[in-house]
Each structure stands twice: as C-alpha cells, then as structure tokens.
Amino acid sequence: MAARTISRCFVVSTRSYSSKADKNVAFLGLGNMGGYMAANLVKKGFNVRGYDPSKDALSAAAKNGVSGATSIAAAVDGADVVVSILPSNKVVLDAYLGQDGVVKHVPKGSLLIDSSTVDPNVPKQIFPVATESGVAFIDAPVSGGVMGAQNATLAFMVGGNKDDFDRSLPMLQAMGAKHFHCGGSGAGQVAKLSNNMLMGITGMATAECMNMGIKMGLDPKVLLDVLNNSSARSWSTEVYCPVPGLVPTAPSSRDYDGGFKNELMVKDLELASSMALGIRSPIPLGAVATQLYRIVQSRGYGQKDFSFIYQLLKEEATKK
C-alpha cells in the first residue's frame, strides 16, 4: 500500500515563489544542520524564533539573528510555519504530539515541516493528528550534509499534500537548492532512506575494490582513473573516494573529518533495515553494510566520515 503512495518523484526548479503571509518561522533543533538552516531563513528575511534544549545551540543561533524561546510551546506561539530538524524518532514524536508539543500549541492554519531523518511511520503518525487539528504537515528530510546546510544547497525530499509542498517552497528555497515532491506522507523519508542505503552500499563497495586493487600492486591513482572512466563509476568513486589523497575535497583527504559521520550512516541504515523488514523487502547488501559500519562504530570511529570503512578493510588486509 505504502509503495503506491510514493511511486512518483517530481523535481521542482529553484525559481522563486512569491511567499504569501508565511513570515514567522519557529525553528526546532539548532544543531549541526539546524543552526545553519535557521540562519539561512533569517538571511532571506524570515522572522525566526528557535528552540533547542542546548543553551550553547541557542546562543550560537542568536548570533545569526535567531531569537530564542524557552520551550516548544513558546517557540510556536504565533508561528505561520514550524521547521524542525531533530535527532530521532522519539524526539520528533514527542516534539510534535507530546503534551507540550507543536500540534497542541501552534496556531490553526500553520504549516509544519519536519526535516529530521526518521522512520516513515513517524510522519504517518503525525500527519493525521495535525490534519485533524487544522494544521498542515510535511516530511522534508534533507541530503547534502552540514556543508549543504551552511551553503543553502540542500536537497529536500518531501512527503505530504502537493498544496502543502507548494506552500513550503519559499522556506525550502531559502535553505536548499533542490526540492522534490515524492508523494504522500512518509514518502520523503522513504526516498531519503533509499538514497542513503545506496550511498552506504556504494561507499562500502568502493572501499573494498580500491583496497583489493591497491593490495594487488596497482597505483591507487591509476585504479581510480580506470573506475571513473569505466562502468563502475559512481558518486563514491568520483566525489567521495575513501582512499586519502586521491580526491582533495573528499573527507578521506582530511583524516575523514567534516563529512557524513559513520554514526549517522549506521542510524540511517538501521532505519532503512527496519523499513525493509516491515514490507519483507530483501536487502542483503544493505544488511551487510549495516553490520560493517556498526563494526567501524564499535571500534571507536563513529565520529569519522563513513568512508573510514576503507581503513578498516585495509587493516584487515595488512594482517595477512
């Protein structure tokens, strides 16, 4: 059933939409991603009031023009739009549906945009309650990482009603460069988890093949050149090579720092695995990827970029 609601994705160009009356934005979760996203909304002329339990996050956001609130209820009071980007399923459900949450306190007619990465069942639980309360809700997870958040180049994958997607565009365009309407509620999360599972699998496969070829004596640069000009070419080989020093802008070339943390890859693969289990879709490669990135994490490298997996494989090969 779920698959039917998400069968088509539409990409929308970045042309400007005239914003209607949506000027007052409540922003929940001013962390690595949210801090920059809220700042970009301020730059585009929105009045942004933020809430985060971390005082440090609130004071960093204040320097970028985000006014602070002491609770979710205070942040959403009088808001036209709520944007959130929060850590987990539970935090998102509590923030929206809890006793002191968004749905109970936000004005009727407002639009709620959740950009957290969560199980598709989370938006599917919030959507009917929000609709019943007279507010619109869309799931709008993002791709592009902290750099994308900083430079307003994120890609948004949206699930929910098309009218609500259209209404969200002025805000999404202030924070990102690409915006896809993927289908009904939860469809954005399905697209996001599918993308990240494939990214995890191709990253792992690239690390494995580069390691094998190098151990067999090939010049790493020559091997990468071959892959990038042959049928194995991918984002992992072109942009995100896991071998240090071959792609200067890849996290591997700066000691695997400042990329997409291994612990976030594990989180997304676990969400994808649970989604696949729910519909009994076989994901043999996704399952192997989940286990391998978990091992990286258990060895203490969860904060490193997920391409660190290359170092793990290299170490195993060296043991022989």
Ligand code: NAD
């Ligand atoms: P983060 O931990 O840096 O930020 C999360 C923030 O939420 C923290 O500041 C925390 O204090 C705050 N928070 C916790 N509970 C809250 C509540 N009830 N109300 C308001 N704020 C609350 O995490 P992040 O890296 O910014 O990631 C946020 C989300 O974005 C996650 O779902 C993650 O999977 C997703 N994401 C992250 C990246 C990335 O590269 N970091 C990329 C794409 C998607």
